[in-house]
Amino acid sequence: MVVLFKTPIFVLLEQAKFLLEKHRSYIGAKLGAFFENIL
Numbered sequence: 001m002v003v004l005f006k007t008p009i010f011v012l013l014e015q016a017k018f019l020l021e022k023h024r025s026y027i028g029a030k031l032g033a034f035f036e037n038i039l
Helices: 002-006 009-038
Strands: none
Touching: none
16 A cells, blocks of 8 residues: 555556556446446
């Protein structure tokens, strides 16, 4: 946990963005099915 606090927030954001790009198609499919069930 200490390492996380020492890591600049923008580095964490960059990593999150990278993971989102990597899994976008998978997440998009999941969200699509999720919203179809709601609507």
